Amino acid sequence: NFYQKKAWLPTVSEIKKANKNFSIKDICRLLGYTPQAYHQKIKHTLIRQVNEDLIIQQVHLFRKEQPRCGSRKLLIMLHPFFIKCSISIGRDHFFELLAKNKLLVRKTKRSVHTTNSKHHFRRYPNLIKDFVPLKAHELWVSDITYIPLKNRFAYLFLITDPTAERSLAFM
Structure with missing residues (x-):
């Protein structure tokens, strides 16, 4: 037919x-x-x-x-x-x-889990707590963060000098 x-x-x-x-x-x-x-x-x-x-x-x-x-x-x-x-x-x-009938359960948006402080590994002390840098390059701090892209996340790793207020390196 x-x-x-x-x-x-x-x-x-x-x-x-x-x-x-x-x-x-x-x-x-x-x-x-x-x-x-x-x-x-x-x-x-x-x-x-x-x-x-x-x-x-x-x-x-x-x-x-x-x-x-x-x-x-x-x-x-x-x-x-x-x-x-x-x-x-x-x-x-x-x-x-x-x-x-629009009764399907929508998937929850996946969130990024960054810092997990509740672990059994060794925690290092904060060495810059009372440190005051007097000139550039005496102190470098680094951080890693996630940047959301269209279908995934990318890492951004920064090394900065707080006195210079600019990034020294990034990946």
């Missing part, structure tokens, strides 16, 4: 609306389907829509208690509900349903 299989149901409805003289039976036979297939498809579509609405309601209930609960975990948690209501839905269809 050259045309999409899913497009025949709305086609039958549109032809019936446009031309009242044709029966559903005639239109279905013209398109190569039985009237029984037409009515079964309508019933199946209606049941699917009701099931999707039930699933969305249940997802909203779970998300009230656990707003960051992921889709796979939700699918597992909803499994007893699916069995009780005789709903059959696969993982991919469930994900598509959540995406269509």
